[in-house]
Amino acid sequence: MKFNEVLENVTTYEAGKPIELVVREYGIDPKDIIKLASNENPYGTSPKVTAKVQELAKNMFVYPDDSMYELKEALGKKFDVDSSNVIIGSGSDQILEFCVHAKCEKDSKLLMAKTTFAMYEIYGKQTGSKIIKTDSDTHNLEEFKALYKEHGADIIFLCLPNNPLGEALDTKDVYKFLEEVSSDTLVVVDGAYNEYASFKDENKRIVPKDLITKFPNCIYLGTFSKAYALGGMRVGYGIAQADIIKTLYKLRAPFNITTLTLAAAIEALKDEEFVSTCIAKNFEEMKRYEEYSKSKGFEYIPSYTNFITIKMGDKFVSKEVAQKLLERGVIVRDLTGYGVNAIRITIGTNEQNTRVFKILDEVLSALER
Ligand SMILES: *Cc1c(COP(=O)(O)O)cnc(C)c1O
Numbered sequence: 440m441k442f443n444e445v446l447e448n449v450t451t452y453e454a455g456k457p458i459e460l461v462v463r464e465y466g467i468d469p470k471d472i473i474k475l476a477s478n479e480n481p482y483g484t485s486p487k488v489t490a491k492v493q494e495l496a497k498n499m500f501v502y503p504d505d506s507m508y509e510l511k512e513a514l515g516k517k518f519d520v521d522s523s524n525v526i527i528g529s530g531s532d533q534i535l536e537f538c539v540h541a542k543c544e545k546d547s548k549l550l551m552a553k554t555t556f557a558m559y560e561i562y563g564k565q566t567g568s569k570i571i572k573t574d575s576d577t578h579n580l581e582e583f584k585a586l587y588k589e590h591g592a593d594i595i596f597l598c599l600p601n602n603p604l605g606e607a608l609d610t611k612d613v614y615k616f617l618e619e620v621s622s623d624t625l626v627v628v629d630g631a632y633n634e635y636a637s638f639k640d641e642n643k644r645i646v647p648k649d650l651i652t653k654f655p656n657c658i659y660l661g662t663f664s665k666a667y668a669l670g671g672m673r674v675g676y677g678i679a680q681a682d683i684i685k686t687l688y689k690l691r692a693p694f695n696i697t698t699l700t701l702a703a704a705i706e707a708l709k710d711e712e713f714v715s716t717c718i719a720k721n722f723e724e725m726k727r728y729e730e731y732s733k734s735k736g737f738e739y740i741p742s743y744t745n746f747i748t749i750k751m752g753d754k755f756v757s758k759e760v761a762q763k764l765l766e767r768g769v770i771v772r773d774l775t776g777y778g779v780n781a782i783r784i785t786i787g788t789n790e791q792n793t794r795v796f797k798i799l800d801e802v803l804s805a806l807e808r
Contacts, residue, residue, distance in 0.1 A: 445545065445567035452557055456770050467768040473794060475785040476770040478602065478632075478746050480668035482720070482788060484703075485713040488669070491706040492699050503698040510701055513708045514676055518647045523681040526688065527704075529695050531631060531662040531675025536562050537687040538658060538677075542593050542625050543568045550592035552578045554604055554777050556629060559596045568593070576779065577606040577740070580616045587620065595620065598629045599645060600636045603774055603783045605742030607636045607643040617654045625683070626657045631675075634666040636743035638718045643743055647678040655680045665745060666714050667707045672700040721745045724786045731796055735803065748774065750781040755806060757782050763802040769795055 455476030462469050475481070511522035528534040535558055543549070545567035551559050554576040563570050571590055573582040578601055587595065600607035613628075620626060630645050637644035647659035658679035664670040674696055677687065696704075707714075728747045732739040738750040751757045757780045761773035764782075772783040787795065 445564065449561060449564045452561055453776065455772055456765065458770070461765065461768060461770060465766055465768070472768045472770065473787060473791045474770045475746075475787050475791070475795065476772045476783075477670065478665055478744070478785045479670045480666060480717055480745070481785065481791060482668065482717045484668045485707060485710040487710050487713070488703050488706045492703050495699060495702045498698055501698060502694050503696055503701050505693050507696065507701060510705050510708075513705055514678075517708060518678055520648050520651075520678055521681070524651065524678055524684060526677045526679075526684050526691070527696055528675050528677065528691075529673045530664060531629070531660040531677070532558055533695065534658075534660055534675060534677040534687065535559065535627065535629070537690045538594065538625060538627050539563055539566060539568070540690055541686050547593040548590055549594050549596065550583065550586055550590070551596040552576070552583075552598065552601060554601075554774075554779060555596065555598045556602050556631075557777075559598075559627075563594075577601065577604055578608055580608065580612055584616060584619055587624075591621075592624050595624060595626045596629065597626065598631075600632045600643070600743040602631060602744065603746070603772065603777060604748050604779075605740050605744045605746060605783075607640070607743035609642045610645055611642070613645075614653065617657065620654075620656065622656045624656060626654065627660060628657055629660045631660070631662045631665055632744040633661065634714065635718055635721065635745055638715070639722060639743050651679055658683055663704050663707060666718055667704075668714075668717070669700075669703055669707060672697075672703050674700050674704045718745075720788075721786050724789060724792050727792055727796070728784065728786065731799075746772075746783050746785045748779075748781050748783045750779070752780075755803065756780065759806055760799075760802060763806065764798065767798045767802065769798050 458472050458474050461472050507527045511525045514525050515522045539562035543566040547568040549563040549568050550571045553572045560570050633645050650657050650659055658677050660677050662675035732749050740748045757773045758775045761771050761782050774781045
């Protein structure tokens with residue numbers, strides 16, 4: 440059958456492996472599996488959110504409030520913007536998709552870092568767009584500037600902080616770069632880990648209102664999947680000037696968020712204390728990964744997120760390390776597919792990390808030649 444020919448260039452996204460798969464393939468008891476491959480909040484969902492979802496489970500025969508009034512109001516309040524500046528998606532992924540499909544067609548241009556969130560390229564290719572990437576793995580604004588001067592771009596993606604490498608930029612440098620960008624170019628600032636970066640270093644905080652006021656061609660994306668611990672509920676949001684939001688709405692299917700998801704997100708915003716506690720623990724535990732890496736002579740990328748990317752150097756092959764860990768019930772992300780010999784590990788709980796170090800020790804000695 441003949442399909443849209445642009446799809447011939449599209450690869451499918453490879454998600455972090457689910458616990459179910461490890462149970463099936465390696466016969467490991469689910470309680471012994473440590474899933475640190477998808478940057479979920481390892482502390483689980485706030486008990487208040489869980490209680491709310493349980494309470495409302497009886498309502499799931501009713502379509503959700505398609506205006507999403509309450510959640511948009513809550514986000515509007517949190518970010519000091521009007522609800523006309525907010526759009527809700529099934530994960531911020533869906534808003535990324537809206538952005539690309541709103542702006543791009545065949546031969547449009549997308550500019551992004553060499554090693555960044557895979558979905559930017561996938562959505563881009565769905566429209567037949569050309570993908571332009573910097574040479575450096577991590578975000579280098581000088582390279583972005585030079586490539587933008589040379590090629591222009593319909594969309595620029597800035598992943599701040601960046602997944603899968605974990606680096607972040609100073610907001611003042613980002614703003615300096617944005618001053619050079621035409622008002623015709625949509626700039627997507629993906630803030631999936633902004634809560635983490637803001638906690639670690641105030642200079643890296645992105646304030647959505649500030650961003651879209653200074654640069655009306657920008658859209659800020661946030662998600663409930665990481666710090667807010669709702670990855671399984673699929674909810675994220677975009678914040679932009681109302682004309683951009685209105686356009687994105689044309690691509691949205693009705694009821695793109697479930698009744699329970701809406702309730703969970705609204706409730707999660709009421710429990711910010713839970714979120715900040717988790718973020719504080721995250722960076723405490725991250726120190727242990729830094730120490731561990733140093734003790735093994737591994738280089739790591741200083742991270743502003745809830746994961747750490749550890750380079751395997753020339754002694755180990757990341758793919759093998761990740762596979763051996765998997766066989767022992769520890770799911771991490773191998774970055775070979777991104778062209779980097781490194782593994783990305785989500786920072787787990789204290790007990791999980793202790794076990795990871797022990798198992799990693801064993802795996803590394805077994806692989807050492
Ligand atoms: C996790 C993530 C997202 C979005 O996740 P959703 O679950 O779709 O909200 C977006 N960008 C980056 C960089 C991410 O890591």
